[in-house]
Amino acid sequence: MAAGSEALSYADRKSGSQVISLTGRNAIFRALCLSSAILVLAVLAGILIAMFIGGWPAFREFGLGFFTGSAWDTQNDQYGAWPAIAGTLSTAVIALIIGVPLSLGIAVFLTQLAPGWVRTPVATAVELLAAVPSIIYGMWGLFVFVPLFARFFQVPVSNLTEGLPIVGTILYSRSPTGLGVATAGIILAFMIVPFIASIARDMLAQIPTVLRESAYGIGCTTWEVVRYVLLPQAGVSIIGAIMLGLGRALGETMAVTFVIGNANRLSSSILDPGSTIASRIANEFNEALGLQMSALIATGCILFLVTFVVLVVARLLVARMKAL
Amino acid sequence: MKFRELAAVAGMTIVMMGSASAIDITGAGATFPFPLYSKWAEAYKAASGNGLNYQSIGSGGGIRQIKANTVDFGASDMPLKGDDLDKDGLAQFPSAIGAEVPAISVPGIEARQMKLTGPILADIYLGKISKWDDPKIKALNPDLKLPSAGINVVYRSDGSGTTFVWTDYLSRVSDEWKSKVGANTSVSWPIGVGGKGNEGVSATVKQIPNSIGYVEYAYAKQNKLSYALIQNKDGKFPVPEIESFQAAAANADWKSAPGFGIILNNQPGEKAWPVTSATFILMHKKSDKPDRATAALKFFDWAYSNGDKLASDLEYVPLPANVKDQVRAVWKSDIKDTSGKPLF
Numbered sequence: 172m173a174a175g176s177e178a179l180s181y182a183d184r185k186s187g188s189q190v191i192s193l194t195g196r197n198a199i200f201r202a203l204c205l206s207s208a209i210l211v212l213a214v215l216a217g218i219l220i221a222m223f224i225g226g227w228p229a230f231r232e233f234g235l236g237f238f239t240g241s242a243w244d245t246q247n248d249q250y251g252a253w254p255a256i257a258g259t260l261s262t263a264v265i266a267l268i269i270g271v272p273l274s275l276g277i278a279v280f281l282t283q284l285a286p287g288w289v290r291t292p293v294a295t296a297v298e299l300l301a302a303v304p305s306i307i308y309g310m311w312g313l314f315v316f317v318p319l320f321a322r323f324f325q326v327p328v329s330n331l332t333e334g335l336p337i338v339g340t341i342l343y344s345r346s347p348t349g350l351g352v353a354t355a356g357i358i359l360a361f362m363i364v365p366f367i368a369s370i371a372r373d374m375l376a377q378i379p380t381v382l383r384e385s386a387y388g389i390g391c392t393t394w395e396v397v398r399y400v401l402l403p404q405a406g407v408s409i410i411g412a413i414m415l416g417l418g419r420a421l422g423e424t425m426a427v428t429f430v431i432g433n434a435n436r437l438s439s440s441i442l443d444p445g446s447t448i449a450s451r452i453a454n455e456f457n458e459a460l461g462l463q464m465s466a467l468i469a470t471g472c473i474l475f476l477v478t479f480v481v482l483v484v485a486r487l488l489v490a491r492m493k494a495l
Numbered sequence: 496m497k498f499r500e501l502a503a504v505a506g507m508t509i510v511m512m513g514s515a516s517a518i519d520i521t522g523a524g525a526t527f528p529f530p531l532y533s534k535w536a537e538a539y540k541a542a543s544g545n546g547l548n549y550q551s552i553g554s555g556g557g558i559r560q561i562k563a564n565t566v567d568f569g570a571s572d573m574p575l576k577g578d579d580l581d582k583d584g585l586a587q588f589p590s591a592i593g594a595e596v597p598a599i600s601v602p603g604i605e606a607r608q609m610k611l612t613g614p615i616l617a618d619i620y621l622g623k624i625s626k627w628d629d630p631k632i633k634a635l636n637p638d639l640k641l642p643s644a645g646i647n648v649v650y651r652s653d654g655s656g657t658t659f660v661w662t663d664y665l666s667r668v669s670d671e672w673k674s675k676v677g678a679n680t681s682v683s684w685p686i687g688v689g690g691k692g693n694e695g696v697s698a699t700v701k702q703i704p705n706s707i708g709y710v711e712y713a714y715a716k717q718n719k720l721s722y723a724l725i726q727n728k729d730g731k732f733p734v735p736e737i738e739s740f741q742a743a744a745a746n747a748d749w750k751s752a753p754g755f756g757i758i759l760n761n762q763p764g765e766k767a768w769p770v771t772s773a774t775f776i777l778m779h780k781k782s783d784k785p786d787r788a789t790a791a792l793k794f795f796d797w798a799y800s801n802g803d804k805l806a807s808d809l810e811y812v813p814l815p816a817n818v819k820d821q822v823r824a825v826w827k828s829d830i831k832d833t834s835g836k837p838l839f
Contacts, residue, residue, distance in 0.1 A: 242683070243683060244682075244683045245654075245679050245680075245681050245682060245683075246676070246677040246679050246682060246683070313698055313699070313702065314698065314702065317702055317703075318702050318703070321703065345645070346645045346646075346647050346648075346686075348647050348688050348699075348703045348706070349702070349703060350688045350699070350703075428652070428691050429691070429695070432688035432689060433652030433688065433689030433690070433691065434684065434687070434688060434689060435683060435684075436683075436684075444687075444688040444689070453653075453691070454652045454653045454654070454681075454689070454691060455653065455654050455681060457552060457553035457555060457556055457653060457654060458553045458554060458555030458556070458653065458654025458655065458680045458681065459555060459654060460555055460558070460559070
């Protein structure tokens with residue numbers, strides 16, 4: 172009985188589809204696509220509204236001071252997000268400074284310089300890096316990288332910069348534990364390389380061979396080809412790739428929590444421990460109550476806005492480059 | 496057709512019988528007693544057929560869940576104060592006792608070799624004592640070869656009952672700590688780096704030479720961490736072990752705080768380990784799910800009677816017998832269903 176009715180409805184639909192006109196089907200297709208798009212926007216708006224409502228008590232209590240304040244005192248219920256915002260931005264910037272040249276190097280090597288038999292294994296290896304769970308980066312960072320970083324970078328650099336103006340502040344650590352903002356930035360760099368490198372590689376590979384060959388034909392060196400022909404061609408897409416990496420660096424939680432040292436204090440040195448918005452939420456959310464919970468949600472809201480601003484700036488940058 | 500109906504009825508009866516006889520109690524909260532509760536739950540299931548589903552989401556989460564009445568009991572390492580308990584109509588009682596030790600990683604120094612005092616620990620965590628060969632530490636340890644290295648201070652970065660017990664101890668022994676930092680599940684640390692969870696702290700202490708961090712004793716023992724001794728209120732340096740934790744619990748006046756909410760830090764007694772604390776259970780005084788509340792009380796009654804051996808195996812300290820009797824009396828007098836009938 173059940174099977175029979177299903178067959179019937181199938182036949183119905185089949186004959187029905189011939190009845191519905193082309194424009195009708197088009198309209199259905201359009202509606203489906205539109206509702207998918209609206210769903211994403213609705214979820215996005217829902218998250219933003221929920222976070223804003225959740226964070227409202229903190230915003231109301233501290234006002235603009237919440238953005239600039241640097242206290243995080245659960246004892247007296249005083250909260251300010253600035254150290255976490257600064258930590259988020261500085262780790263992301265360090266990650267980009269290290270990660271972007273590395274990724275572009277990989278992409279150029281894979282598309283221009285590497286012999287054919289090297290390309291596929293290396294490209295696969297880079298893509299596999301993207302599939303490593305972030306907690307593994309965190310564990311590796313804490314157990315392997317942190318002791319090495321303390322011994323071979325933090326201690327010698329701190330000894331060297333002690334007492335010097337500016338670098339003596341930015342690159343000096345009173346207790347060189349290996350944990351800190353710089354460590355987190357380096358681990359993040361490893362994590363965003365696969366994203367930027369594989370997109371940049373795809374973009375470079377898509378550039379018409381004619382362009383490259385003509386450049387070589389007029390006597391350009393490999394460097395000149397990469398610098399003056401390939402990178403300008405792929406420029407817009409590469410900026411897009413970098414922004415994708417930046418997005419990951421801003422929001423990364425687990426790996427950063429392991430290696431940043433989790434200090435809710437503002438420090439002037441990148442070798443000192445700090446915290447990011449995401450790591451602070453990961454650390455404190457479980458046990459937070461009342462205003463502290465609200466302050467955490469409010470920092471989440473700020474991270475949302477920071478990411479949004481970064482994306483808008485990236486869009487504007489891409490648009491300007493296209494116009495040129 | 497007939498046969499099918501019969502089978503369905505039989506199946507339903509079996510399901511209903513099953514649900515009537517076995518109740519899976521639900522609980523949520525503190526991570527510290529989680530290994531103990533799961534051990535107890537396993538043995539209790541074998542003995543009674545009733546299970547326990549305990550989620551170790553942290554003390555704060557446990558308090559939230561029991562207030563929202565989504566679990567049969569909540570668990571917290573930080574006792575709630577009397578008016579907090581009254582406000583939400585909660586009853587509170589201890590389930591077991593644990594202790595914390597200062598784990599250290601000073602090259603060449605083994606577990607239990609270094610001696611420290613509470614005020615020194617407070618000064619280390621305040622950043623006032625910053626080298627291992629500080630005169631104050633040297634005076635206590637004349638025979639040890641202390642390095643002239645900076646002390647790397649490590650704390651728990653996640654909100655945690657362990658942090659509450661540690662900072663409460665420091666507040667009791669140092670007025671400066673009390674006024675500048677205070678005691679809570681997370682505080683504004685003046686110096687140091689944070690590790691997430693016991694494992695984060697112990698990994699950091701192990702990885703970075705010349706570090707100090709506080710962990711639960713059970714954790715330090717299982718992971719073979721080196722740790723220092725702390726001077727107690729009587730001026731002695733007891734070895735952290737079940738006997739010294741029990742000594743801390745024995746002298747305590749449990750009736751002095753509502754809901755047995757006393758903190759066992761810095762208790763008098765020659766053998767008392769100074770950083771000791773109980774972990775607590777929260778339940779509603781007026782239960783709208785009396786069957787489940789009764790089942791939870793039965794579970795803890797069983798654990799009080801039969802769980803001491805399991806607890807000591809895991810380095811938790813069972814409650815003294817007189818405290819258990821006091822708790823049972825409170826179950827009888829305080830925990831009732833909505834009509835006021837006692838559940839235990």
